[in-house]
Amino acid sequence: MSDMFDYGFRKILAVAASDSPTPGGGSVSAMVGALGVSMAAMVGNLTVGKPKYAEVEAEAAELTGRAYYIMARLEKLMAADIAAFGKFMDTYRMPKNTDEEKARREEAAQKALKAATNVPLQVAKMLLEALSVTEKLARIGNKTAVSDAGVAAYVCEAACRAVLLNVDINVPLISDPGFVSGVLAEKKKIADEAARIKKLAVAVVKERML
Numbered sequence: 001m002s003d004m005f006d007y008g009f010r011k012i013l014a015v016a017a018s019d020s021p022t023p024g025g026g027s028v029s030a031m032v033g034a035l036g037v038s039m040a041a042m043v044g045n046l047t048v049g050k051p052k053y054a055e056v057e058a059e060a061a062e063l064t065g066r067a068y069y070i071m072a073r074l075e076k077l078m079a080a081d082i083a084a085f086g087k088f089m090d091t092y093r094m095p096k097n098t099d100e101e102k103a104r105r106e107e108a109a110q111k112a113l114k115a116a117t118n119v120p121l122q123v124a125k126m127l128l129e130a131l132s133v134t135e136k137l138a139r140i141g142n143k144t145a146v147s148d149a150g151v152a153a154y155v156c157e158a159a160c161r162a163v164l165l166n167v168d169i170n171v172p173l174i175s176d177p178g179f180v181s182g183v184l185a186e187k188k189k190i191a192d193e194a195a196r197i198k199k200l201a202v203a204v205v206k207e208r209m210l
Contacts, residue, residue: 004031005075021089022082026120029163030078033123034071036155037130039148041067043141056140063133070130077126081119081166088112113174117183120166124190127160131194135201143208150205157198164191 004012004023012031016023023031044064047053053060091109095101134156138149167187171180 004078022085023078024081024085024166026081026085026123026163026166027078029120029159029166030074030081030123032162033127033130033156033159034074036127036152036159037067037070037074037133039152039155040064040130040134040137041071043137043145043149043152046142046145047137047140050142053140053142060137060140063137066133067130067137070126070133073126074123077119077123081116081123084112084116084119088116110175113170114176114179117167117170117174120163121183121186121190123163124160124187124194127156127163128190128194128197130156131160131197131201135197135204138201138204138208146205146208150202153198153201153205157194160194161191 004015004027007015016028041064044060044067047060048057048064050057088109091105091112094105094108096105131153134149134152138146138153141149164187167183171183174180
């Protein structure tokens with residue numbers, strides 16, 4: 001399902017709603033986040049080339065390019081999330097008849113769990129960058145489209161918080177305390193910063209809509 005970005009929207013909804021374990025919450029969060037940052041890109045595209053915004057055109061163009069990069073990264077990370085979950089599920093099919101087999105199975109499961117935890121963190125980091133891009137475009141972008149920057153801010157922050165739930169569900173299964181403490185600290189830092197930037201962006205949007 002790594003080609004889901006090529007699906008029609010109805011098919012995406014049907015597959016997501018089905019009993020298939022993928023795409024799951026992490027993948028859906030990445031897709032939703034890509035939609036969110038697309039609204040920031042739209043604000044940028046409605047700014048570049050407009051004489052009224054000539055002074056900020058170079059910055060707006062750079063930020064718009066960054067938004068497109070984030071969308072592309074989120075597409076790849078969605079595929080990585082699906083692949084990581086598949087590798088974790090594969091460990092359940094490994095033999096466990098002897099102590100040696102059980103140990104090998106547990107080692108593989110732990111490795112897969114760490115990978116399945118790191119991917120959502122990467123998605124969250126991309127969404128944090130999307131929020132930064134959004135906040136900057138909200139300040140300089142075409143005023144007639146500033147509400148769309150607000151949409152981007154709300155959607156990207158929600159997707160960021162949502163994808164971090166995949167960290168929460170994996171952590172209790174991971175036996176490496178050092179890895180767990182590091183992941184949880186990083187998760188909190190990302191979530192707090194995402195909330196902060198979203199608040200800034202929305203405040204700018206509301207001020208410019210007056």
